[in-house]
Amino acid sequence: MKSIDLGKMTVLQLVERFTSLALGQSKAELYGETEKYNRLYDEIVAIKQELKSRAGDQRSALVPLFTHPNPQVRLMAAQWALAVAPVAARQALQDLSDRNIYPQAAYARQSLMALDRGDSKLI
Amino acid sequence: MKFAGAGREFARVNNVDSFWQDYQRRRWMRPNAHLYVRPDAALWQQPDRKLWQAPDLTERKYNPDQPRIPAGGPDGGQWTDGSSGLIHLAGDIPTGDSPEIPKEKPPTSQERTGLLKDVARRISEFGLTIEAFAKVNAWLRTRSAEIESYGDPPKSLEELQRDTSRSAPGYDIHHIVEQTQAEKDGFTRGVIDDPDNLVQIPRLKHQEINAWYQTKNPEFGSLSPREYLSGRSWEVRRAVGLDAMRIFGVLKP
Numbered sequence: 001m002k003s004i005d006l007g008k009m010t011v012l013q014l015v016e017r018f019t020s021l022a023l024g025q026s027k028a029e030l031y032g033e034t035e036k037y038n039r040l041y042d043e044i045v046a047i048k049q050e051l052k053s054r055a056g057d058q059r060s061a062l063v064p065l066f067t068h069p070n071p072q073v074r075l076m077a078a079q080w081a082l083a084v085a086p087v088a089a090r091q092a093l094q095d096l097s098d099r100n101i102y103p104q105a106a107y108a109r110q111s112l113m114a115l116d117r118g119d120s121k122l123i
Numbered sequence: 124m125k126f127a128g129a130g131r132e133f134a135r136v137n138n139v140d141s142f143w144q145d146y147q148r149r150r151w152m153r154p155n156a157h158l159y160v161r162p163d164a165a166l167w168q169q170p171d172r173k174l175w176q177a178p179d180l181t182e183r184k185y186n187p188d189q190p191r192i193p194a195g196g197p198d199g200g201q202w203t204d205g206s207s208g209l210i211h212l213a214g215d216i217p218t219g220d221s222p223e224i225p226k227e228k229p230p231t232s233q234e235r236t237g238l239l240k241d242v243a244r245r246i247s248e249f250g251l252t253i254e255a256f257a258k259v260n261a262w263l264r265t266r267s268a269e270i271e272s273y274g275d276p277p278k279s280l281e282e283l284q285r286d287t288s289r290s291a292p293g294y295d296i297h298h299i300v301e302q303t304q305a306e307k308d309g310f311t312r313g314v315i316d317d318p319d320n321l322v323q324i325p326r327l328k329h330q331e332i333n334a335w336y337q338t339k340n341p342e343f344g345s346l347s348p349r350e351y352l353s354g355r356s357w358e359v360r361r362a363v364g365l366d367a368m369r370i371f372g373v374l375k376p
Contacts, residue, residue: 031237032330034337038347041339079341102244103331106370107340113366114342121342 026072243273268293272325283322
């Protein structure tokens with residue numbers, strides 16, 4: 001795969017790419033493609049790091065994705081923007097949990113449990 | 124239908140999900156796309172529609188006057204919103220309406236499992252019955268035990284451990300502490316297969332939990348739970364195993 005210079009992308013382009021990668025994870029999960037899911041995860045983390053490094057910490061640009069129709073997009077956005085939008089991110093995670101949308105509900109519950117215990121790695 | 128900006132470049136360079144995304148876009152551009160919108164779709168609309176711009180799908184009807192992308196290009200003839208020539212569609216919105224299910228049995232195990240999970244999740248989320256799907260694909264009826272067991276409510280550990288001598292249709296015997304990894308780390312089969320480590324859980328939940336063990340997870344420092352547990356004590360593994368069953372709605376909190 002051709003590498004992409006994230007540093008040359010605008011914030012909006014990074015958010016679009018983040019969305020596409022999460023949609024790819026959604027499909028990979030459904031078809032049991034774990035390696036692909038994990039590869040896409042790494043790319044999502046790279047985008048999160050790039051957004052974080054931008055002036056003013058641009059992870060807040062992920063907040064609009066909390067209402068994206070795809071639950072995997074909502075999950076990834078809520079987890080990786082939790083540090084900059086904790087209330088709204090927690091609400092998005094709680095919604096995934098309450099609606100029993102699997103498997104995202106399980107990942108959301110895990111993050112909520114960690115937040116309640118005070119040992120979340122997302123803060 | 125086109126990707127916009129970086130999305131188009133991403134699809135071109137990576138070709139990761141272009142087929143699936145193209146499929147989703149085509150689906151949402153159908154004249155009957157409103158059939159795929161869940162009743163509470165408005166909850167997911169962004170007020171400013173910055174990142175995805177969904178037309179008012181609930182009112183979408185076939186309109187021969189709807190503008191199309193001019194012929195000559197790769198997307199020539201496809202619907203457009205008439206403004207920029209590009210529409211960001213909503214992606215995959217779960218729906219309570221009849222989903223697109225192939226009439227024939229999917230040819231590969233991977234496709235069959237994906238379809239089973241998709242149907243079971245829709246039934247569970249929207250309170251549907253398998254009958255709505257089995258009308259379309261009789262093959263699904265042969266897997267009804269797996270689909271129906273997926274909707275089981277959470278149970279106590281005692282209930283899950285009640286009969287683990289053999290698995291019932293639609294259920295699997297699950298090791299609370301993962302057996303393969305535990306064996307690799309030196310735990311004996313006697314400990315691994317002890318009745319205290321066995322539960323009977325819905326097969327599709329079993330598969331979801333197995334996948335969870337293998338996928339990278341931010342709460343484990345971006346390690347997979349399996350990687351995180353490597354070399355750790357039985358007690359830690361069991362605590363994680365019980366948590367996994369709780370978060371997947373198998374074990375009561």
